[in-house]
Amino acid sequence: MIKKVSTIVIVIFTMTALAGAGERTQAAACSHERLAALRHIATPAVYALAKAGCAANGNDAALGLLEEAMRMAAPDARTFGMLQSIYWPTVEDTHQGLRAASFFRSLTVEHPNDPEVLAAAGNALGMALPELNAAGAPPAVAARWSAQAQSDYAKALKIDPDNFSARLGQAIFLSYIPGRLSECNRQFEKLLTLRTRYPNRHYPWGMVYVQWARAASRNGQPERARQILEKGRATVPGDPVLAHATIH
Numbered sequence: 157m158i159k160k161v162s163t164i165v166i167v168i169f170t171m172t173a174l175a176g177a178g179e180r181t182q183a184a185a186c187s188h189e190r191l192a193a194l195r196h197i198a199t200p201a202v203y204a205l206a207k208a209g210c211a212a213n214g215n216d217a218a219l220g221l222l223e224e225a226m227r228m229a230a231p232d233a234r235t236f237g238m239l240q241s242i243y244w245p246t247v248e249d250t251h252q253g254l255r256a257a258s259f260f261r262s263l264t265v266e267h268p269n270d271p272e273v274l275a276a277a278g279n280a281l282g283m284a285l286p287e288l289n290a291a292g293a294p295p296a297v298a299a300r301w302s303a304q305a306q307s308d309y310a311k312a313l314k315i316d317p318d319n320f321s322a323r324l325g326q327a328i329f330l331s332y333i334p335g336r337l338s339e340c341n342r343q344f345e346k347l348l349t350l351r352t353r354y355p356n357r358h359y360p361w362g363m364v365y366v367q368w369a370r371a372a373s374r375n376g377q378p379e380r381a382r383q384i385l386e387k388g389r390a391t392v393p394g395d396p397v398l399a400h401a402t403i404h
Contacts, residue, residue: 185245186210190238198235202228206239209246218246223259230263233272237321240276253284254291257301264308271312275321278308282329305329320359323347324367331371344368362388362395373403 191210195203202225209221222243229235247256260277267273281301288298306329312322327343330336344364351361365388373381381403388398 185242190242194235194238197232197238198229202235202239206242210242215250219243219250219252219255222246227263227266230267230270230273236272247283251287253280253287256280257284269315271316271319271322274308274312274315275319275325278305278312278322278329279325281305281308282325302333318350318354320347320350320357324364328367328371331374337371337375340371344371360397361392362397365392366397366401369401369403378403
């Protein structure tokens with residue numbers, strides 16, 4: 157059964173910095189407000205692991221504790237999403253993308269038909285590609301990882317065509333592949349239809365417009381990027397991410 161949630165807290169980290177990256181530190185991710193919100197939706201055991209992971213201050217132990225929390229929470233989309241929003245800044249700060257990719261791949265073995273897990277695995281592979289290339293891995297390995305990420309997104313969307321995490325992850329991923337901009341644009345357009353179809357789901361629409369604009373800019377369309385931002389600001393007035401967004 158596909159899990160439907162009315163409110164989800166999720167942060168997508170792929171191969172590009174999200175809006176507000178200056179605040180994306182472990183301290184911000186482990187804020188009192190974030191942990192308090194997690195406490196309301198997580199089981200006591202999962203909350204205890206997340207709190208201990210935050211206290212471990214960004215080392216291997218912190219990642220291990222957060223990974224165990226996510227492993228336990230995977231069936232609960234809301235808790236799993238919020239744990240990711242704590243986990244990814246630590247991964248970024250410690251340059252542990254390869255570790256994250258390995259962890260989420262193992263999680264897909266345990267939950268092969270969970271769209272949120274599949275989306276997270278695709279995001280992790282995309283995020284780890286720069287580290288993989290820096291390590292001197294053969295191009296064929298990176299090509300396999302790229303194909304696996306796209307397969308993860310496709311499988312997630314086959315299970316749940318309206319899955320926000322997979323749709324956004326796939327759209328961003330495609331923006332980095334030469335010749336796939338048209339498909340990338342279609343994914344962003346499909347993603348934004350969810351706003352009217354599911355008005356009670358509080359997805360980060362401002363961030364979606366920012367990522368779409370950055371995708372256009374990366375592909376040599378600065379004017380299109382500007383138009384997307386303007387449309388976003390008109391559609392989601394007052395959104396703080398859009399208000400402070402820059403295109404790079």
